[in-house]
Amino acid sequence: MTLPALSVVVPTYNRARALEATVRSVLAQQGAAVEVVVADDGSVDDTAEVVAAIGDPRVRYVAQDNAGGCAARNAGARVATAPVLAFLDDDDEVVPRWAATLLGQLGDPNCAVACCAAAHVDEDGAIARTVPPQDMGAPFDHLRGLFDTGTYILRREAFDGVGGFVDGLPASPHTELALRLVGLCEARGWTIRAVDQPLVLVHDRRASDRARNHPSALYEGARYILEHHGDRLRRSPRMLGDYLAIAGVSAARRGDWREARRMLWAAARANPGNPKHLGRMILAAGPALGGRVWRVDEFRRAEGRKTQT
Numbered sequence: 001m002t003l004p005a006l007s008v009v010v011p012t013y014n015r016a017r018a019l020e021a022t023v024r025s026v027l028a029q030q031g032a033a034v035e036v037v038v039a040d041d042g043s044v045d046d047t048a049e050v051v052a053a054i055g056d057p058r059v060r061y062v063a064q065d066n067a068g069g070c071a072a073r074n075a076g077a078r079v080a081t082a083p084v085l086a087f088l089d090d091d092d093e094v095v096p097r098w099a100a101t102l103l104g105q106l107g108d109p110n111c112a113v114a115c116c117a118a119a120h121v122d123e124d125g126a127i128a129r130t131v132p133p134q135d136m137g138a139p140f141d142h143l144r145g146l147f148d149t150g151t152y153i154l155r156r157e158a159f160d161g162v163g164g165f166v167d168g169l170p171a172s173p174h175t176e177l178a179l180r181l182v183g184l185c186e187a188r189g190w191t192i193r194a195v196d197q198p199l200v201l202v203h204d205r206r207a208s209d210r211a212r213n214h215p216s217a218l219y220e221g222a223r224y225i226l227e228h229h230g231d232r233l234r235r236s237p238r239m240l241g242d243y244l245a246i247a248g249v250s251a252a253r254r255g256d257w258r259e260a261r262r263m264l265w266a267a268a269r270a271n272p273g274n275p276k277h278l279g280r281m282i283l284a285a286g287p288a289l290g291g292r293v294w295r296v297d298e299f300r301r302a303e304g305r306k307t308q309t
Contacts, residue, residue, distance in 0.1 A: 003103040005033040006153060007080030011072035012090035013041040016050040025093035027056055031100035039076030042066030070165035070173050077164060083156050089149040091203050098199040102153045105193040112158040112190035113181060115145040119198035133194035138235035140182045143192050147178040150200035158184060171221025179229045219250035241271030245280060252284055253294050260284040
């Protein structure tokens with residue numbers, strides 16, 4: 001079976017040192033034709049020079065003013081030439097049979113998306129845990145998959161069919177894309193396949209080191225998913241409650257206690273069987289204690305925000 005070519009889009013921002021290993025891991029793929037599109041989201045370090053020094057014609061470079069990871073992914077996808085796309089973060093790597101294994105799943109013409117497991121690597125380079133594809137729950141039509149950095153590939157017509165990533169979405173971009181993909185796949189009779197091999201090495205960094213884990217990013221990401229995919233989330237009280245809780249705790253960490261109480265009360269009502277939601281609501285009712293538990297002052301200083309009471 002002849003495998004289709006794969007374009008791997010790598011969004012990046014000021015991480016030239018990590019980027020080279022990521023790109024080289026894609027270029028080392030066995031049994032598959034690949035190209036790498038480095039989508040530079042306004043870096044001010046030597047990213048352009050590092051990419052140029054790799055010296056491989058399969059590597060392309062596109063730069064834009066800083067507009068966020070989703071905009072960079074979309075920019076990279078627009079110039080990608082292959083019929084299949086993947087999106088890999090700039091500090092992660094893939095194993096040599098990653099592309100061939102996932103592309104092999106697309107031998108079924110009805111398969112639009114293929115997923116794999118991810119191995120999470122700690123700061124010492126040891127594998128700390130493996131995350132396999134799994135039943136994603138009722139909001140995702142109980143499809144078995146995993147949507148994270150490098151864990152899935154998809155046909156371009158599926159990516160274009162859902163309109164790509166949401167520009168400006170600061171958190172959960174792959175989850176949000178997956179929520180739209182499952183609807184499109186259902187409408188067009190496409191399938192999503194999964195393999196259990198851990199083909200992606202995700203380098204875990206402290207949560208505070210990832211912009212998408214900052215309270216404002218988490219709040220805006222959760223709110224977007226709640227507002228745009230509420231009908232799907234309501235199929236699962238647990239998942240609906242979890243997203244409301246993410247928004248509520250993130251609001252608290254920003255110092256917005258009124259919004260925190262509103263969201264956490266909604267979480268408790270959505271999934272009353274989870275006592276953690278009620279506990280968080282109680283914490284939000286007392287900002288003095290909640291502020292210490294959720295390290296509000298620390299996050300507020302980091303984001304330059306004023307407390308809203």
